[in-house]
Amino acid sequence: MKKTGLILLLLLLVLPAAVRADDFEQLRKDSAHIATISADFVQKKSMKILSIPLISEGKFFYAAPASIRWEYQKPLRSVIISGPGATRRYIASGGKMIEDKTGGAQAMKIVFDEVAGWMSGKFNSNSAFTATLKEGPVTQITLKPSGKNMAGMIEKIEITISRKDRSVQSVRLVENANAETRIDFQHVVINQGIHPSVFQDVQ
Amino acid sequence: MKGLLVLIAACLLASCAALPQVLPPAGSAEKNIRCPSPFLAEKTRLIHTIEVRTSDETKTVMIGVTLMDPFSRTITCALMSAEGMTLFEAVRGPEGMVVSRAFPPFDAADFAVHMMDDIELIFLAPQGLPAKKGVLAGGDQICRWHKTQGGWMEVSAGRDGRMKVHRYSEGGDLKRAVTLAADAANPYSTILLQASDLVNYALVMTLIQSESVGDKPGLKESLP
Numbered sequence: 001m002k003k004t005g006l007i008l009l010l011l012l013l014v015l016p017a018a019v020r021a022d023d024f025e026q027l028r029k030d031s032a033h034i035a036t037i038s039a040d041f042v043q044k045k046s047m048k049i050l051s052i053p054l055i056s057e058g059k060f061f062y063a064a065p066a067s068i069r070w071e072y073q074k075p076l077r078s079v080i081i082s083g084p085g086a087t088r089r090y091i092a093s094g095g096k097m098i099e100d101k102t103g104g105a106q107a108m109k110i111v112f113d114e115v116a117g118w119m120s121g122k123f124n125s126n127s128a129f130t131a132t133l134k135e136g137p138v139t140q141i142t143l144k145p146s147g148k149n150m151a152g153m154i155e156k157i158e159i160t161i162s163r164k165d166r167s168v169q170s171v172r173l174v175e176n177a178n179a180e181t182r183i184d185f186q187h188v189v190i191n192q193g194i195h196p197s198v199f200q201d202v203q
Numbered sequence: 204m205k206g207l208l209v210l211i212a213a214c215l216l217a218s219c220a221a222l223p224q225v226l227p228p229a230g231s232a233e234k235n236i237r238c239p240s241p242f243l244a245e246k247t248r249l250i251h252t253i254e255v256r257t258s259d260e261t262k263t264v265m266i267g268v269t270l271m272d273p274f275s276r277t278i279t280c281a282l283m284s285a286e287g288m289t290l291f292e293a294v295r296g297p298e299g300m301v302v303s304r305a306f307p308p309f310d311a312a313d314f315a316v317h318m319m320d321d322i323e324l325i326f327l328a329p330q331g332l333p334a335k336k337g338v339l340a341g342g343d344q345i346c347r348w349h350k351t352q353g354g355w356m357e358v359s360a361g362r363d364g365r366m367k368v369h370r371y372s373e374g375g376d377l378k379r380a381v382t383l384a385a386d387a388a389n390p391y392s393t394i395l396l397q398a399s400d401l402v403n404y405a406l407v408m409t410l411i412q413s414e415s416v417g418d419k420p421g422l423k424e425s426l427p
Binding site: 043045047049050051054056070072075076078080091092093094098100101102104108152153175179181 | 248250252254255260261262263264266268270279280281283284285286287288289292304306411412414416
């Protein structure tokens with residue numbers, strides 16, 4: 001009886017992990033058809049110092065395996081172009097786009113490599129986060145920092161995925177109890193050709 | 204004793220040597236001069252884009268949120284990346300300063316103090332009575348304060364309506380020069396701050412939103 005109880009306990013401990021792995025593997029297979037994504041996005045930044053969220057709007061482009069253009073159109077125009085080689089960040093200044101020289105772009109590369117992974121259904125491949133998956137009307141992935149590297153920076157990231165085409169619908173990045181950023185993707189177009197210059201030229 | 208007094212007087216004279224000369228106003232008494240005041244008169248929240256320049260080259264652009272209470276002289280501020288990540292958050296008031304978030308390079312020693320000093324210089328009226336009132340050689344009206352913690356502060360208004368705020372060291376070295384928009388309704392729509400320090404830099408701030416924070420909060424202005 002004691003032995004059976006132990007086996008049951010082990011099964012209970014091991015089984016959810018196995019299910020999680022299968023779910024993430026399935027999600028990855030379901031997302032394999034995604035070659036390109038283009039979308040508009042609305043970003044709402046909430047924090048204690050703000051009475052209402054600060055709203056930013058922009059456009060998002062993705063091409064597998066890892067090309068991203070993340071462009072804010074207002075209130076501050078900025079463009080991040082990230083690819084397998086490098087990440088560059090441009091900001092509007094004096095009517096033209098100039099490259100950010102602070103080295104912040106390299107920090108952004110870590111983020112945008114992660115985002116590129118999400119677009120192709122890879123949510124549990126980064127050991128810096130522990131990923132959990134919940135199925136409902138939409139698929140919800142929660143990423144929590146697993147180490148101390150991101151302590152005080154990010155509490156968790158919640159990503160909702162369309163059950164229909166497996167595209168990312170929204171990202172909620174919780175910094176702490178008083179600050180979070182929510183990004184909602186709209187007018188999502190999947191697998192329509194995107195000209196390569198989108199991932200090279202700032203314009 | 205007399206020698207010491209002469210020495211102190213000489214030191215005081217020497218300390219003001221680099222400050223611009225304030226001339227007596229023509230045709231009106233000094234006491235009738237009204238000091239230019241762009242400063243906030245009520246609790247206000249402002250959101251600006253902040254362009255950071257060194258050597259005449261733009262290095263980066265951030266978003267700055269400042270909430271200021273001119274009555275208690277409490278400043279709450281946050282710096283965000285264009286992508287919305289909070290990089291720095293702090294509050295300074297009569298109780299002192301609390302930095303609740305500071306990622307590199309904003310975690311550097313004294314960054315918070317210098318930043319709060321700059322915000323105070325731009326938005327909050329100087330305390331006490333001016334040490335001098337008058338006009339500059341070009342005709343701009345000017346008031347000068349001697350700060351209790353040392354150094355000098357000047358507020359001047361040009362004929363084009365543009366107001367300037369300057370901070371000098373005790374020895375008269377120009378440390379900060381703030382030029383505000385020539386917009387009587389909202390001088391904080393654009394702000395240029397030039398800093399002369401160990402590293403010279405300039406901040407160009409462009410208003411996104413301003414909001415009076417009273418019983419009925421509401422957006423006063425929203426620029427595209």
